[in-house]
Amino acid sequence: MRVLGVxxxxxxxxxxxxxxxxxxxxxxxxxxxxxxTGAALSDRLHFLHTELSTxxxxxxxEVAVVERVFIAANPRSAIVLGQARGALLASLGASxxxxxxxxxxxxxxxxxxxxxxxxxxxxxxxxxxxxxxxTPPTDAADALALALCFAQAGALADLPIRxxxxxxxxxxxxxxxxxxx
Amino acid sequence: MRVLGVxxxxxxxxxxxxxxxxxxxxxxxxxxxxxxTGAALSDRLHFLHTELSTxxxxxxxEVAVVERVFIAANPRSAIVLGQARGALLASLGASxxxxxxxxxxxxxxxxxxxxxxxxxxxxxxxxxxxxxxxTPPTDAADALALALCFAQAGALADLPIRxxxxxxxxxxxxxxxxxxx
Numbered sequence: 001m002r003v004l005g006v007x008x009x010x011x012x013x014x015x016x017x018x019x020x021x022x023x024x025x026x027x028x029x030x031x032x033x034x035x036x037t038g039a040a041l042s043d044r045l046h047f048l049h050t051e052l053s054t055x056x057x058x059x060x061x062e063v064a065v066v067e068r069v070f071i072a073a074n075p076r077s078a079i080v081l082g083q084a085r086g087a088l089l090a091s092l093g094a095s096x097x098x099x100x101x102x103x104x105x106x107x108x109x110x111x112x113x114x115x116x117x118x119x120x121x122x123x124x125x126x127x128x129x130x131x132x133x134x135t136p137p138t139d140a141a142d143a144l145a146l147a148l149c150f151a152q153a154g155a156l157a158d159l160p161i162r163x164x165x166x167x168x169x170x171x172x173x174x175x176x177x178x179x180x181x
Numbered sequence: 182m183r184v185l186g187v188x189x190x191x192x193x194x195x196x197x198x199x200x201x202x203x204x205x206x207x208x209x210x211x212x213x214x215x216x217x218t219g220a221a222l223s224d225r226l227h228f229l230h231t232e233l234s235t236x237x238x239x240x241x242x243e244v245a246v247v248e249r250v251f252i253a254a255n256p257r258s259a260i261v262l263g264q265a266r267g268a269l270l271a272s273l274g275a276s277x278x279x280x281x282x283x284x285x286x287x288x289x290x291x292x293x294x295x296x297x298x299x300x301x302x303x304x305x306x307x308x309x310x311x312x313x314x315x316t317p318p319t320d321a322a323d324a325l326a327l328a329l330c331f332a333q334a335g336a337l338a339d340l341p342i343r344x345x346x347x348x349x350x351x352x353x354x355x356x357x358x359x360x361x362x
Contacts, residue, residue, distance in 0.1 A: 049274075049275070071257065079260075080263065086264035090267070
């Protein structure tokens with residue numbers, strides 16, 4: 001199963017793609033989509049939409065995990081973030097990929113053990129867990145963490161039945177309960 | 182000049198198309214885009230994106246006037262509105278149509294004479310000014326008002342030079358100053 005993580009942002013949208021093979025999760029690709037600065041808002045949002053469509057076309061993920069937003073700092077920044085999310089989610093809708101939303105706190109807790117982990121801790125753990133040669137940029141690390149978090153939960157569910165199987169399955173269900181549809 | 186007005190909303194996005202011919206503005210079409218209720222968020226945003234793309238393809242507007250948002254009631258509704266705007270603006274970006282943003286207050290003042298006009302007053306004035314047989318739904322009336330507001334300012338600028346020409350031109354400049362790029 002190929003999983004795409006997306007961390008939406010109007011200036012920088014992180015993405016990361018991992019693949020789950022049996023009980024193992026492997027890194028495939030990551031990066032940051034940066035709309036051209038100084039371009040019109042509609043052009044910047046079109047950029048996010050088309051770049052994500054191109055990425056989905058190339059990587060063919062079965063699931064896209066998008067960072068869920070509970071509350072933004074203020075209505076102005078919420079509109080700006082919402083617009084980026086809208087362009088990206090419309091692209092995911094066009095591709096018919098299954099969309100799951102996971103809160104940053106959940107991903108942080110799953111990856112670092114703490115829901116209050118900072119950007120640096122996330123970068124460190126994502127680099128270690130995916131055995132990367134270089135530390136990814138923060139936005140890409142957050143996106144990889146989202147993908148990894150979902151893929152790992154699935155990987156645990158794939159393991160042969162052990163004493164902890166049911167707990168693992170429950171953990172996955174909790175995460176999956178965050179999906180959009 | 183063909184002008185498309187768009188009043189973004191996650192459940193109902195109004196649109197209206199008018200054409201300016203010399204000093205006259207004529208109604209062409211209006212309606213409301215309603216994403217399927219109960220569908221996934223990504224599917225609903227994809228619906229807005231593709232429906233607007235289809236509309237642009239059919240009507241070929243040279244300018245799209247989108248309601249500008251200053252502040253939303255709260256961050257949660259700002260995210261929801263922002264997402265709809267993002268999907269719609271990405272579609273406008275894809276079509277390369279020029280995008281202008283006009284605040285609801287400006288449109289209300291231009292159409293009814295009062296920036297605090299209610300929905301009913303806007304419907305009434307839009308129906309009268311565009312000589313419509315039936316009153317359009319509120320979302321479509323707001324979208325038509327945006328298109329009309331911009332087209333009328335342009336129509337005034339097209340008039341032969343009169344005593345009030347310079348004032349008219351200034352009024353248009355003020356409105357056009359609200360554009361995105």
